[in-house]
Amino acid sequence: MSNLGLLRRKLEREKNARREAERLLEEKSLEVYHANQQLLELAEQNRTIIESAAEGIITYDQEGAVRSANRSALRIFGLSLINGVYLNELFELTTAASYGLLFPEESNSTVRGGSVAEFDGHLPVEIKGLRNGETFQTEVAVGRSAFGQVTLFTAVVRDLTRRKKMEARLRQSQTMESVGQLAAGIAHEINTPIQFVGNNIHFLRGAFDDIGKLLDLYDQLTSAVREGHDPAELVDEIDRQVEVADLSFLRDEFPAAIEQSLEGIDRVAVIVRAMKEFSQSPSEVESAFDVNRAIENAVAMSASVFREVAAIQTSLDESIPTVLCMGSSLNQAFLNVLTNAIEAVSNHGEPGEGRIVISTKLNNVNQAIDVCFQDNGPGIPDEIQHRIFDPFFTTKDVGQGMGQGLSLVYDVVVNKHGGAVSVTSPPLCGTTIVLSIPLKPAELPVRREHADAVGRF
Amino acid sequence: MKGIVFTELIGMVEATLGDEVADRVICGANTATDGAYTSVGTYDYQELISLVEQLACETGQPEAALVQSFGEYLFQRFLAMFPQFFDGVDSSISFLPTIEDRVHVEVRKLYPDAELPTFACKLANDGTLVLEYQSKRPFADLAEGLIHASVRHFQDDVSLVRHNLGDQDGTQARFELTPTLNQPNDTVASACQT
Numbered sequence: 171m172s173n174l175g176l177l178r179r180k181l182e183r184e185k186n187a188r189r190e191a192e193r194l195l196e197e198k199s200l201e202v203y204h205a206n207q208q209l210l211e212l213a214e215q216n217r218t219i220i221e222s223a224a225e226g227i228i229t230y231d232q233e234g235a236v237r238s239a240n241r242s243a244l245r246i247f248g249l250s251l252i253n254g255v256y257l258n259e260l261f262e263l264t265t266a267a268s269y270g271l272l273f274p275e276e277s278n279s280t281v282r283g284g285s286v287a288e289f290d291g292h293l294p295v296e297i298k299g300l301r302n303g304e305t306f307q308t309e310v311a312v313g314r315s316a317f318g319q320v321t322l323f324t325a326v327v328r329d330l331t332r333r334k335k336m337e338a339r340l341r342q343s344q345t346m347e348s349v350g351q352l353a354a355g356i357a358h359e360i361n362t363p364i365q366f367v368g369n370n371i372h373f374l375r376g377a378f379d380d381i382g383k384l385l386d387l388y389d390q391l392t393s394a395v396r397e398g399h400d401p402a403e404l405v406d407e408i409d410r411q412v413e414v415a416d417l418s419f420l421r422d423e424f425p426a427a428i429e430q431s432l433e434g435i436d437r438v439a440v441i442v443r444a445m446k447e448f449s450q451s452p453s454e455v456e457s458a459f460d461v462n463r464a465i466e467n468a469v470a471m472s473a474s475v476f477r478e479v480a481a482i483q484t485s486l487d488e489s490i491p492t493v494l495c496m497g498s499s500l501n502q503a504f505l506n507v508l509t510n511a512i513e514a515v516s517n518h519g520e521p522g523e524g525r526i527v528i529s530t531k532l533n534n535v536n537q538a539i540d541v542c543f544q545d546n547g548p549g550i551p552d553e554i555q556h557r558i559f560d561p562f563f564t565t566k567d568v569g570q571g572m573g574q575g576l577s578l579v580y581d582v583v584v585n586k587h588g589g590a591v592s593v594t595s596p597p598l599c600g601t602t603i604v605l606s607i608p609l610k611p612a613e614l615p616v617r618r619e620h621a622d623a624v625g626r627f
Numbered sequence: 628m629k630g631i632v633f634t635e636l637i638g639m640v641e642a643t644l645g646d647e648v649a650d651r652v653i654c655g656a657n658t659a660t661d662g663a664y665t666s667v668g669t670y671d672y673q674e675l676i677s678l679v680e681q682l683a684c685e686t687g688q689p690e691a692a693l694v695q696s697f698g699e700y701l702f703q704r705f706l707a708m709f710p711q712f713f714d715g716v717d718s719s720i721s722f723l724p725t726i727e728d729r730v731h732v733e734v735r736k737l738y739p740d741a742e743l744p745t746f747a748c749k750l751a752n753d754g755t756l757v758l759e760y761q762s763k764r765p766f767a768d769l770a771e772g773l774i775h776a777s778v779r780h781f782q783d784d785v786s787l788v789r790h791n792l793g794d795q796d797g798t799q800a801r802f803e804l805t806p807t808l809n810q811p812n813d814t815v816a817s818a819c820q821t
Contacts, residue, residue, distance in 0.1 A: 176646060176647060176650050179650055179653075179654070180646065180650065182663075183653070183661065183662045183663045184663075185663075186660075186661070186663030187663040187664055187665045188665070190660075190663060190664075190665050190668055191665035191667060191668070194665065194667050194668055195667075
């Protein structure tokens, strides 16, 4: 075999190999081009999705500096440029705790190196946002991503301004609905004392006519004695008039009539005060709130409803302090739980056998006031216990109830005040609902799922 | 099968037996590509078998021994071409488990469609590394050569035992590397069973 032939064959193989390598290079280049095109399209698609999202989406680093934001975020915060802005310019972060909510710890839901993970670790929190120097309510869900040494946070921000207004209107309408439902009973509650106060006043007026005649005779007697006339005839006349007026009876009845009238006026005053306090416009502003008085108001408001079916006993701890909270919302919550208890006992057992005990006490462990509603109704079946706080869940017939009562209770106590609601309802042994109102409301109550509360029953 | 295996085989033949033998092996194998391989290409593994068969004819050595020798040669080439894979590794028992998680990961970055064998490793309580080779292609001998060269490179005191698995056709095998204190490497070599 000649070396030349061998070298020619080797050269030919090398040429073919080079051509193959070039072909592969072109093929790979084309693949890379198409892959790049796909990536660009995907990036554009993702950018469009993020830009068109109704919620604001911002990413920020561990220093709290915003790295990127979509159009909705700019709109929500009223800014034209947001990159480089720090979180404390976007949110009212007055404490380390509130700041920490925007920097969740590493968890199973942390997304690493672009891999997909479940976004289930961090529940949304409500934080006050800042827009044009004013605060507004937002709901923020934060995710954490790790790219090597770099950690980024992604916040999905929802402007709750409109929803808060709607909720306020809904609460007001629910309050008015409650007042409306109780109006006939309340009218009766007012009418009864007004009637006996009126009767007493009629009695006093009639009695005063007789006493007036006596007073006239006493005047005549005084004049006769002063002028030296014989008073015997006048004294006889006075004796007769005393008998006619039944003065001893009047002496006994006058104080009673006056006392009863004052009591009646007090009863009316209590009901009117309860209605006034109950019907005040709902407000997100927290103010000092007397839980015991709110319970008394709720009982006064619903007295006409329960009187025929149940006895309500209150055991209110007079030593509990006032709490800082949204009073009108809690008024509504108390009335809703009480109304539910009344309906439970009215549908169970004979009229008058129903018993409802409402107690308040200071819970030193949880630093809360526990308001306990206990009834001897039929209880809540196991299979629906986990649903009783769901909005629109009701066991009533169509048209009898919207299923908003306990849902509102949960929203007010847990979501708005960071408190807790627990229900105990052994079969056929009545129901006990305890509302725990924190003495100092959580600064930023974390929105929890209904199931969490039910799970603790 | 990736082209680098073909180009390295021909390179080994040229380096050890000369260009003429390499040319005869290529011509005798009569492959579809006629020996025009590029390391970045992908070729039918049957062509490699044809080349080895021709090499066996040329040398008179068993094909299995030739493939094992090629495996040892290939390890040295990898050592020269990809030193980063060996950084911070001081024994075959610590290196071999990185093939799957480190080496193959890098290979797939360049060749996403590469059909690579799997090297499932398990370290027993007595320090024995059990490595299970599995491939669509019958190159357990090549794997053995690579492992053998690894043991030699790191100068490990281990015994290497091979158990053919499955259809006994070279597509599946279990290798056991057991530390043998104060045992010279020659003993390691003699401990290899096929």
